[in-house]
Amino acid sequence: MRTLDRYRFRRDPLAFVEDLRRRAPGGVLRLPWGGWCVSDPDLAQVLLRGPEFNGGASDFFGSLLPTREAQVALGHAVRDVLRSRLAEYRDRLAAEVAALPAAGRWPATGVRLVHRCLADVLLHPGTAPATRRSLERAASGGLVVRPRRLWSRVRAEALRGRLIAALTDEVGRRRGRVGEPRDVLDAVVGACPAGLPDRTAARLYLVLYRSIVAPVGCSLAWSVLLACLHHASGSPWPWPVDAVVREALRHRPMAWMVGRGVVRPTEFGGVALRPGEVLSVCPYLLHHDERHWAEPGAFRPERWAGPGRRGPYLPFGVGPFACVGASVAQALTTEALAALTDDARLAVTGGDTRPVITDGAVPRPFTLHRS
């Protein structure tokens, strides 16, 4: 990428892609860091649903699982254990939110809050205390949201190594266990195909852990930030919390690019593509398409009131590889927002709606005041 583009992208990544779209109205645009991006909603559906780009296995799990069937089984097992423990999560939220200081730095606080409220579902209380502590350190030590600073990334890598080692031992202890899963690790171990090495199961657990805590924590952070910035009067928010979460997922989708690899020479939206190239859908661009959304740049939770047709909405992707945890994720985020706003007024200082792009579109640090 050219230096000027890099600077503009870092300054405001969303304005940067909107500008690219304006300059390439054809529906498929070239990304300066490589690959292509689909900005037309119909082409996006073709890309994410069509067999040509969605055959074989999903890239989400890397090469850790041998088959698509194993991927599906694992995703479902984890989703089911989370779903069955939603009531416990809700109870825990009340206590954890009450213990928050009057002012806290977000999104880090949101990520830690989600981790703490799910702690017993992620690793049940009978797990070796050192492993549970190691996972808790992961929530604040740069393993959930990739840090921007090199030194912090090096520290996070060291943490990751220790956590994988501890989880590998734990997987070994749990092999052959029968009965209902007590936590997400049991669900992972139970769904892993026979013969998969313990270390691979531990790495899979970490993939799932991050894909739960990071997007839920960040979507919660976007929800409080955007609602506070758009309703600064000090009176209670005029919107139901689930509408705030839906609108935050539209306005600032954490998964801002969803990519598919090109496997054979093909033509898509008038562009000739070579094998190995990556073609992405940008949910942010679709969620801000003026042809389909009224005032897409405005944060308006009221647009979710009642039934009715809305524009393209893909915060969880769509098609065969769409997020298996979408409804659970929505519930986890909404419950956390309900707990934060219960009998409390929220206000932010230092809020900025421009994200930092790390593993997704992450809010820049801001302070949330609860009174």
Ligand code: HEM
């Ligand atoms: C707000 C929170 C979340 C967001 C925004 C989100 C978003 C996404 C997106 C965009 C994808 C990729 C879709 C694609 O490539 O087409 C995905 C995949 C996935 N997500 Fe989520 N996710 C969230 C929470 C969760 C939770 C709580 C779980 C727990 C079960 C989860 C499990 C997965 C799995 C297993 C996949 C891979 C699906 C597959 O390839 O079969 N996600 N998620």
